[in-house]
Amino acid sequence: MEKSKTGEFHFVTESYLLDFRGRISIPMIGTYLLHAASIHAAQRGFGFSDMNSSHTAWVLSRLAIEMDEYPGISEKITLYTWIEEAGRLFTSRCFELVNAAGRPFGFARSVWAAIDMETRRPAPLDVDALNAYKTDRPCPIEKPGKITPVENEAPGEPYEVKYSDLDVNGHLNSIKYMERLLDRFAIEMYKEKAVSRFEIAYLSEGKYGMPLTFHTMETSPGKYSQAVCHEGKAICRAATTWQ
Amino acid sequence: MEKSKTGEFHFVTESYLLDFRGRISIPMIGTYLLHAASIHAAQRGFGFSDMNSSHTAWVLSRLAIEMDEYPGISEKITLYTWIEEAGRLFTSRCFELVNAAGRPFGFARSVWAAIDMETRRPAPLDVDALNAYKTDRPCPIEKPGKITPVENEAPGEPYEVKYSDLDVNGHLNSIKYMERLLDRFAIEMYKEKAVSRFEIAYLSEGKYGMPLTFHTMETSPGKYSQAVCHEGKAICRAATTWQ
Secondary structure: OOOOOOEEEEEEOOHHHEOOOOOEOHHHHHHHHHHHHHHHHHHOOOOHHHHHHOOEEEEEEEEEEEEOOOOOOOOEEEEEEEEEEEOOOOEEEEEEEEOOOOOEEEEEEEEEEEEEOOOOOEEOOOHHHHHOOEOOOOOOOOOOOOOOOOOOOOOOEEEEOOHHHEOOOOEEOHHHHHHHHHOOOOHHHHHHOOEEEEEEEEOOOOEOOOEEEEEEEEEEOOEEEEEEEEOOEEEEEEEEEEO | OOOOOOEEEEEEOOHHHEOOOOOEOHHHHHHHHHHHHHHHHHHOOOOHHHHHHOOEEEEEEEEEEEEOOOOOOOOEEEEEEEEEEEOOOOEEEEEEEEOOOOOEEEEEEEEEEEEEOOOOOEEOOOHHHHHOOEOOOOOOOOOOOOOOOOOOOOOOEEEEOOHHHEOOOOEEOHHHHHHHHHOOOOHHHHHHOOEEEEEEEEOOOOEOOOEEEEEEEEEEOOEEEEEEEEOOEEEEEEEEEEO
16 A cells, blocks of 8 residues: 555644643644654554564654644644655654644654664664655754753753653653753743744653753743753753744 | 434554553543543533633543553554533533453543633533433443542642643643642552552642642552642542552
């Protein structure tokens, strides 16, 4: 069965998933993206179960989301996802979010790697299988880039990884990182502004019981850099632009 | 259009939603239940938007979930939901979870109220509209009952409500309460046992910046009672049975 290269997914925003502004949050967008990525990959032979049978697992390495606006209640969202390219160790997957009127209101770029489930070391990707679905559909947002380290300048707020934070690999879940990072901004900021770009880099694995520190600093007007550290070493970085 | 009384919903468990055991968690089950309740209600004329147009909102008051087993990866789940009864201030909705082989593996009972969005006081329900969909389909689990107060005996662990915890009403989200409560149990318990019954009672609204305390105590072997308090007064209680 020939599968089209671009996957198309449909969502309707639900009341109990909205934030206090009555808007979908960045972590919720992240959940939509992971859902689409997961099914798009599974339908093309390189999903979670396929990886699992070769004792490897997908690991999200980087993600950048740009939003022009945030949907409110009962809005229909169409999400497109496609593979931009695949190399030996990383593959990049793009996303486009379109509203009911057919207008794009958000884009995202993600970078994925595979790890060997025993050694937890990077595993080579099946480049040919991935590139068979590669398209040159445009994704008009900047690629995930370097995020300014702030752990030596901003004070560390302590956090401990808990049961609900853990994913099937026993590590801090990608979405939970987003929630914990976005929770460092005061509610007043969310009342006045919105995040126009959110970027996150997962550097190494956060485990249960690990004492972590969260560091947040404004690096230029409206731009914030964040670091999640374990024993002073960053395991995750994020950058947010507020407008 | 005549709608059948019982709603039927389909889910497939996804890798990035599993807990560290490779199993669906109680909060994820809770999300499935809310999804089904929300759509079942909307399709029958008493959904979030219908309530909103009369300046009222649904509030989940109590929820009890009993699970014989927890689905793993890529399992198909059929979820049935129906209205058991409706009174002037409360309505009870039941749920049945069935696996791909057609065998029920979980049931849930929920109690809902409406609040006036201005006064935040209880609002009368449209009893006739709700009871038009009432069925006597059996739900073979105990109704949500009294949960032993433990706030005066168990020490309080502090927690502050954050952005990601808030729902569209500006209060601590029902699912986040579950996550925060279940996070009070050590990972070792999850390795050895599973929650066979989880029950939660939402007593009053947790707001942003509110300093809360979480109290947890084993009240009989394998049975725990929890309280979430603000200034010593319980705003939420939960009871879990582990097997």
